[in-house]
Amino acid sequence: MNTCDSPMIDAATRRGFLRALTALAGAAALPPVHAAEAATAEDAAAAIMKTGSEVILIVLYPGFTAMDAMGPEYMLSCMAGAKVRFIAATRDPVKTESGFLVTPHLTFAECPPKPTLVLVPGGAGGTLQALGDATLLTFLRTVAADAARMGSVCTGSLLLGAAGLLDGYEATSHWQTIDLLALTGAKPSRKRVVFDRDRVTGAGVTAGLDLGLALVREYRGATYAQGVQLLGEYDPRPDFPAEGNPATANPVMVKLLNDMHQPFIAQMGDAVRQARDATP
Numbered sequence: 001m002n003t004c005d006s007p008m009i010d011a012a013t014r015r016g017f018l019r020a021l022t023a024l025a026g027a028a029a030l031p032p033v034h035a036a037e038a039a040t041a042e043d044a045a046a047a048i049m050k051t052g053s054e055v056i057l058i059v060l061y062p063g064f065t066a067m068d069a070m071g072p073e074y075m076l077s078c079m080a081g082a083k084v085r086f087i088a089a090t091r092d093p094v095k096t097e098s099g100f101l102v103t104p105h106l107t108f109a110e111c112p113p114k115p116t117l118v119l120v121p122g123g124a125g126g127t128l129q130a131l132g133d134a135t136l137l138t139f140l141r142t143v144a145a146d147a148a149r150m151g152s153v154c155t156g157s158l159l160l161g162a163a164g165l166l167d168g169y170e171a172t173s174h175w176q177t178i179d180l181l182a183l184t185g186a187k188p189s190r191k192r193v194v195f196d197r198d199r200v201t202g203a204g205v206t207a208g209l210d211l212g213l214a215l216v217r218e219y220r221g222a223t224y225a226q227g228v229q230l231l232g233e234y235d236p237r238p239d240f241p242a243e244g245n246p247a248t249a250n251p252v253m254v255k256l257l258n259d260m261h262q263p264f265i266a267q268m269g270d271a272v273r274q275a276r277d278a279t280p
Contacts, residue, residue, distance in 0.1 A: 043223070047227075056116055057085055057119070061094065064156075065122055065205060071212055075215070079216060079219060115148070122204075127156070131268075141280075160184075163275075168185060171189060172189045180272050192210055
């Protein structure tokens with residue numbers, strides 16, 4: 001079910017859904033609450049109507065992992081007043097790791113001043129190639145000087161690090177590449193989401209959802225974030241609860257995946273070193 005298809009939803013958007021909740025509450029269209037609950041309901045309605053003016057840029061490059069970008073985009077675009085935009089070197093559609101195309105809203109040359117957040121997704125072969133993309137790394141360094149916060153999901157942190165933007169910062173990455181962060185001057189962390197001053201990094205792929213929700217909480221507060229989580233029905237219950245973390249997963253599977261990807265991880269390490277050495 002897509003709640004945004006309801007005729008009650010203003011402009012058929014996720015943010016419109018949040019606005020509609022308060023409109024319905026004001027019109028007494030929601031079920032009545034007991035007097036003891038009234039203040040809480042009113043506070044909640046006020047909280048989910050909180051607006052802002054954040055400018056959030058999600059960087060695209062050929063071969064990025066779609067979930068790394070789309071997970072945070074869903075959460076962040078629920079914030080009323082926020083402008084969430086995809087940005088790339090050109091306006092040409094960018095092919096994701098799995099082959100479909102995403103069209104950027106902006107080019108690097110059209111980057112708005114003082115963005116609130118610039119977020120870099122990760123990938124596999126795409127990130128490996130991006131580590132050698134001087135245009136991309138130069139943009140990241142340039143925009144970092146103007147942005148309130150730089151962030152990443154998965155191996156996107158290696159791109160931030162290669163651009164010289166994680167020196168002395170605690171940061172995370174995909175579990176198979178997290179140790180490579182040390183090559184960039186970062187302090188590797190096994191946390192799923194890491195906030196360190198004006199940097200925020202998320203672990204592999206699905207951690208982008210957690211990162212996005214944590215940022216909604218940062219910008220709009222806990223109650224607003226709870227509404228976004230509920231709207232997205234973000235209630236993960238995987239069939240194999242322990243298998244999503246190498247610390248608790250079947251050791252046989254951990255070894256298998258590490259053995260399969262060892263040549264790629266070595267390539268990634270070489271690319272990180274070369275990019276970091278070339279960083280001014």
